[in-house]
Amino acid sequence: MSKILIRGAKVLGGEPQDVLIDGETIAEVGTGLSAEGAEVVEAGGKVLLPGLVDLHTHLREPGREDSETVLTGTRAAASGGYTAVFAMANTFPVADTAGVVEQVYRLGREHGYCDVQPIGAVTVGLEGRKLAELGAMHESAAGVTVFSDDGKCVDDAVIMRRALEYVKAFGGVVAQHAQEPRLTEGAQMNEGVVSAELGLGGWPAVAEESIIARDVLLAEHVGSRVHICHLSTAGSVEIVRWAKSRGIDVTAEVTPHHLLLTDELVRSYNPVYKVNPPLRTERDVMALREALADGTIDIVATDHAPHPHEDKDCEWAAAAMGMVGLETALSVVQETMVATGLLDWAGVADRMSVKPAQIGQAAGHGRPVSAGEPANLTLVDTEYRGQVDPAGFASRSRNTPYEGRELPGRVTHTWLRGKATLVDGKLT
Template structure:
């Protein structure tokens, strides 16, 4: 018989208070001060969480699980396993699959694959335009009304560059409180771009991706959002100038949210000098001053969430000459230790802040707050993780559950690892290893 009752003792709740947590049938039924000599109630499995930090299950607003169409790079199953190991109880999957997730049929297929997998909740993101071509709005209303209940729409990987199209999309999603998640990249300014534009790109002889190509689209879109009184989410912010535009927009009361990736919070353009295509990503790695501006923006709330932009690729498309290599990095299984190193260990944020940017707020943006991103309290769904903040280990991509081996942290020594991931009350990860999927109490809209 499957255990559905767990008694977690001595967990450091949000890094602030030692607590005992009781879980029954997918729900947190009690959170109390840690007892000196706790005894598990009869019928409960006891988990000793001494030395572990309890956090709400993480929510990733930006992943690429590649299915359907690119199962050689990733599948919903393998990506869900990677998400569980990374502490994610919900992920929002981008639309640039093959076929594109621009119809109710495709988003329902992805949604069902996530339900069948049972490792994490997979929420599809719908395309803004048909085929990501930027010429005709997709059937966003049908996707919103589907079983997947899509609320986030994005052509990520391609910018919705036409201002009239962007305006119509912002107006359309208001009918169901949707949000447009924009990949901010002015296409004419980034033709054949290979890395950040600057002195280094000139030195290396690589076509540059100027910061203004991102900043110009963000400036346009926040004004369109103000004009339409709609909702905008800016994907993978990467420049200091973008931060200033978003900060101004928020000061004007414009309904804009923004995300930063772990790699843009940690890595800089100097790594491109190696010509190792693992460092080729869109938007590109920027300057040290951009990295520092992003960290400050997360700390002061200008940037709302962390999104991994998990982008697995096959060796054939990634391990080749730099100009021909695909853009993207994996990130689900390394997000927590990298963000810990960039923001928590540097004193920028606390573990409670981490819960906000990696759980509470992304759940709200994705319209999932009724299931995920809830505080660890009696009555909440039992989506939570237990983190060992002190364990140190070396990143070995070949040991990851993701099919992608294109991690920029290969060989890096990191600290902090997810020891347990509870997805709807079931430990899909136990003792830092995949356990079993949740096939009895899956999350549904």
């Protein structure tokens, strides 16, 4: 493989340095580097980060290829600076067997735009009644370590306890979609002032918080790992903070849209803002930002949820829940966390690469930008600012809440093990 010399990049936002890639590996980091025959990328002060890792992506294949495929989803990931994504299990058929997770894993390897690590279902068919083949999925070629019924909550405490006990044996983690189903029947948006004014069914914060409280106590009792998906309320932050203070092995994620958008947007009745968990209040948004900054929330995860046009271009009540996020996540984090002074670029790398790779055990990802490490990298033009145009997305779906919104930052290059997947903003 050829050599690539990235010249004048701000590694983690620091002083400009040169980075030499030789084959699949970073060979050298320093100033004034040269390499005969190397392809030179003039970074011009752009920020160089370890390739981003998304612990929460919906690739839809198998079964809903009309909204996304492994190919289109990984192309979207590369466009957003990601070198690894974890694919959620709510496919058709559900990824609850070794055969299905191996299929998704192979598709990711074949397409090559980023590494794809399947997430296995906790229960058969996501029905919450019987544990899925957790051990078989872990021992398969896919080597599954993260299990989730995302889209549905594992609301049965006995099933959740058994899952935590099972994955403890091989160091796995259960990622919980925290939603008490009885408290959210018919829910259409966040329960509060806006839902009352609009006459839409409310999704109360306590429906999330009660499940998180239960599950951190179960994790403490079992001595196992639990991860909280798309945490969205100020109360949830306090519960996770309390659990961590007790030494409970809990991690949590926040989505970019919950860091920026509020339930006030639902006044438009535009279904692009319909998501689960719902957009919350300004108070919740501020609490989430502070918690991400202080480490109570460990990571940013996109919850990239593509839907075809007909599933969103309809009346609010009938619309599907979810938003695409892979191609805008880094820009939203720059807007909400870097521009506000809550995180520097090293902090962004920690929350969007290092820690998600650690939680999901993504080998070779989330590593330091230093000699001898795998060349999984993303280069970001942090000075760029422009309007979001979904017509240019690599994703098969266009259900973004940011259309027409001006956001900062643009990923210009992505390298997966030294191979360019994105060059000058264009997929290879």
